[in-house]
Amino acid sequence: MFSSEIAERLGVSVDTFYRRRPQLHREESMPLPMCSTGRPVWDRSTMEAWFGRFHPARPAQAANDPLPPPPPQSIEDFRARFARVYGSTT
DSSP: OBHHHHHHHHTSOHHHHHHHHHHHHHHSOOOOOSOSSSSOBOOHHHHHHHHGGGOTTSOOOOOOOSSOOOOOSSHHHHHHHHHHHHOOOO
16 A cells, blocks of 8 residues: 555545654554555555544454352342343343
C-alpha cells in the first residue's frame, strides 16, 4: 500500500500525510512501513487492520478480567447469573 492510497483513505493530501506520519505512528499506533529507505510501502493486510480498528462492524474485544467471577452462593444466585448470561429460561 503506497502513501497516496493511505492519504486518500485518511481524507488528507499526501503532503499532509507525510507531515502527520510521525504523529500517526506515535499516537495512533500506525504500523511502520516495510522498508526504511526509498519510497515507503506498507503491508496491505496490516494497514487494513489498522484502518478497521474502530469500524462499527468489528466484533467487541474479549475482556481480560484478571480473576473469574466468584461462584454463586445459592441456587437463586446461580439462576440469576444463568438468566443474565443466557437469557430467560421461560
